[in-house]
Amino acid sequence: MKKIYKRWWFWLTIIIIVIAIKGTFSSDNTAKTDESATSSSQNNKEKEAKTKVTYENFLKIGMDQSYEEACEVLGEGTETTSSDIGGIITKMYTWTGSGISNMNITVQNGAVTGKAQAGLKKNDANITLEKYNKINEGMSLEEVNSILGEGELTSQSKVMDIDSCIYSWINKDGTNCNVTFQSNVVTMKAQFNLK
Structure with a gap:
C-alpha cells in the first residue's frame, strides 16, 4: 500500500x-495604508533584485533536470526532507523569495520530478x-x-x-x-x- x-x-x-x-x-x-504599501513595495523590489527565486526562474526548472541544473538557475536550496524507500531516494529542496514567496522541487534518484511555488507572481x-x-x-x-x-x-x-x-x-x-x-x-x- x-x-x-x-x-x-x-x-x-x-x-x-x-x-x-x-x-x-x-x-x-x-x-494596509498607502505609506506602508509603498515602503513594502520598495523593500520587495530590492529583495527581488537580489533573489533568484522568481516566477520566471521557477518556469525554467524542467522535469527530469538534475538538482545541479536547478541550482544553476536558483542557487543552492535547503534540503527539507529526504527518504530512501525501496531504493528510490527522494529529496525535497526549498527556496525562499521575497515576502512570503517560496518554491520547492522534489528530486527522485537525481532527477526533478516535481516543483511547486507560492507567492512568486x-x-x-x-x-x-x-x-x-x-x-x-x-x-x-x-x-x-x-x-x-x-x-x-x-x-x-x-x-x-x-x-x-x-x-x-x-x-x-x-x-x-x-x-x-x-x-x-x-x-x-x-x-x-x-x-
Missing part, C-alpha cells in the same frame, strides 16, 4: 490549501464564478486561458511519464481557482469564494 504522501491527490490537496491560505493573507494585506487575475463554470474536463490550457486569461503555474509533477500541472488564477481580493491538467487536458478544477 502506498504511503499517503506518495499519492498525487495528497500533494494536490496540500497545494490547494496553500493557495487558499495565500489568498486569505492577500486579502488581509489590502487593508502578483495576484492580478480577473475571474468570476461565471467564467470558472465555463471550464470543462478535457479542455486544453489554451482554451482555459482564452476564458480566464493567462494562468499561473503553481505546481508541476511527472510520475510514471504522466505530467500533471496545476494552474491558478488569483484575484486581488484572494478569491481564486485552480485547474489541474494531466497530459495537457483539464482533469479537475476547484475554486475559493468566487462570485
